[in-house]
Structures are given as C-alpha cells and as structure tokens.
Amino acid sequence: MATRWGIVSAGLISSDFVNALKLLPPGEHRLVAVAARSLERAKSFATKNGVEKAYGSYEDLAKDPDVEVVYIGTIHPYHLPVGSLMIQAGKHVLCEKPMCMSVKETKQLIKLAKEKKVFLMEAVWSRFFPVYHEMTKRIKAGEIGDVVQVLSSFGKSLEHVDRETKRELGAGTTLDLGIYTVQFATLVMGGEKPEKVLAGGHLSAHGIDESTSTTLVYSGRRLASLASTIRADLPSEAFVIGTKGTIKTLPRQHGTSFHDAQVPFFTRGLTTGGLLQFLFSSIKCCISIVTTLNSSLSCWLTIPCGVLRASSHLQENTSHYFPNQIIVSTLAIVRV
Known part of the structure; x- marks a missing residue:
C-alpha cells in the first residue's frame, strides 16, 4: 500500500523532497496534500509537483484523514509547533533537521509522539x-x-x-x-x-x-x-x-x-533525489512496524x-x- 504523504511548506527543500519521491515506483508513495501559509503558494506547488490537494493553513492539512505521514520542511523555529500540531492529529512525522531549536523542545515533541503512538524522525538523510x-x-x-x-x-x-x-x-x-x-x-x-x-x-x-x-x-x-x-x-x-x-x-x-x-558504486554519482530514496524506504518500513504493532514499538525516534x-x-x-x-x-x- 502506498505511503500517503502530506507536505508542510512549499519552499525549495520541500520541492527537493517531492522530486525525490517521484523517483520511486508510483505504487509506493502518494502525494496527498501540501500546505503553506498562503493558499496561492500551496496551489502553485501542488500544480507543479502533482500533489492532489492544496491547503492555505497547516491546520487544514492536519485535519485531512487521507494524510498518513507528514514531511515538515518549514524553517527551524516552526518545527515544534507544526510537529506538535501534526502529532496531535495522529500523523506520523518526518521533520527536517534540526528536529527542534533545543533539547527542551525536542523532548516535548518526543513525549507527545510516544503518547500518540506515532512515528517521529529527524530527516538526516546521510x-x-x-x-x-x-x-x-x-x-x-x-x-x-x-x-x-x-x-x-x-x-x-x-x-x-x-x-x-x-x-x-x-x-x-x-x-x-x-x-x-x-x-x-x-x-x-x-x-x-x-x-x-x-x-x-x-x-x-x-x-x-x-x-x-x-x-x-x-x-x-x-x-x-x-x-x-x-x-x-x-x-x-x-x-x-x-x-x-x-x-x-x-x-x-x-x-x-x-x-x-x-x-x-555505493552512493557515488547519485543525485539528491536518488540519495533520498534510501531514507524513504526506511521510513515506509518503520511506519509499517508502528502501524502493525501499535504497542511497545509504537514510537520510533531518532534520539540523541x-x-x-x-x-x-x-x-x-x-x-x-x-x-x-x-x-x-x-x-x-x-x-x-
């Protein structure tokens, strides 16, 4: 079954992320929605990248039942509030680095993910x-x-x-x-x-x-x-x-x-999109484990x-x- 992605932010790094997803077999991942602070920007991003829906607020994306996992590509200070919003809505989260601006914030996000039994990971692709x-x-x-x-x-x-x-x-x-x-x-x-x-x-x-x-x-x-x-x-x-x-x-x-x-071989010569494929494959596997067990393995994190x-x-x-x-x-x- 395809992993159903929601994209938060319509910036350059989100474009790189989406372009990498497109390199994978169509049946593995699905671009369900994108949200930006401007509906116009979200629609432009969706049209350009083949995303099914566009939202003019992060809250609207969080409410979308079709979105399974969210990629957060906002600037650093927004990682905690946006991550919390998505986790509260029961979404799995892949957050761009750094996960938060401090350990205090990061622990807060981790605690919430454990309570909600969702997957949370910081996107250090290497x-x-x-x-x-x-x-x-x-x-x-x-x-x-x-x-x-x-x-x-x-x-x-x-x-x-x-x-x-x-x-x-x-x-x-x-x-x-x-x-x-x-x-x-x-x-x-x-x-x-x-x-x-x-x-x-x-x-x-x-x-x-x-x-x-x-x-x-x-x-x-x-x-x-x-x-x-x-x-x-x-x-x-x-x-x-x-x-x-x-x-x-x-x-x-x-x-x-x-x-x-x-x-x-190894990774020499691969493009940014090609290199991100290895990250996507691991995420798909982890979300599958979390969803299936929904118990002691319900929260997988990258932690310090x-x-x-x-x-x-x-x-x-x-x-x-x-x-x-x-x-x-x-x-x-x-x-x-």
Missing part, C-alpha cells in the same frame, strides 16, 4: 546512504583496527543566505551544518556519550554562530575533531582513523575510500543517545544565542 552502512560494517569487523580519531568538517559560504544570518529564522552553522559532523562522529563511536567536550567559535555581527570547532573526548583514548562554518567552503569530508587503516568519506558522502582504495552536550557546549562557548538550551543531532532510529 544516515541512510549505503556507504554509511558499509562503513559501519567495516569498522565493526575491525578492518581498520581500533578507532583512534574522527576528523569531520562541513562548511559552505552561506553568509548571503537569510536563513543562515537571521535569528528569527533559526540561523547559525551549528543548527544547519554542524549537525552533520556531530552525527557522523556519534555514528562511528556507537552512540557513546563523550567524556568531555571542548568547543569554541566566532559570532557574526548579528550574534549568529558562524564558525565552530569542537573536540569530543571519548573513552578508550578516542577523539573526534569537528569543524563547521558558513563563511567558507571547507573540504566537507570525514576521516575515521584506526590503528590499522583509515576510512575517508568524500564530499557529500557520494563515495568512500577504504585503506586508500576507492570503493566502487548521549551527545547532546556536545552541541550545548559548542553554543555555550560561542554565544548566548540559545541560553540554557541544547541542540539535538540525529543519531539512529531506536526503540524508546
């Missing part, structure tokens, strides 16, 4: 790339020996982009780019909480975190060194260095090198697994933009 699965398998098999250090960077020149420079839009490198480096390190370290976090960075003239550098100190003499910025194009690659070898992920994780030998403090310290050392709050990064789908 976690579903085949290359990530291959990398994890080889690390667990001991192919590079014991992990010693993770080096990860992600940076793009984005100072001209409003959503990266305006507070009201949830701006900052930590929320938009740094999340990828944190989730990568956490994946390699098996979800373990770091023993110590050392972080620093620089603020823009508007008080937005524009560049950050973080060191996560783990047990077993392991380290992770992470960097992100919206001021320049960083290499945007990652290394997993072990006692017997090194794994390198190439920009955007399109391919991976193991022991300096290029691995054929102990690295929340990494982002917290990062922000505490770069600004007071998010006082007493912690930013969440996506880790793995787990039972809670």
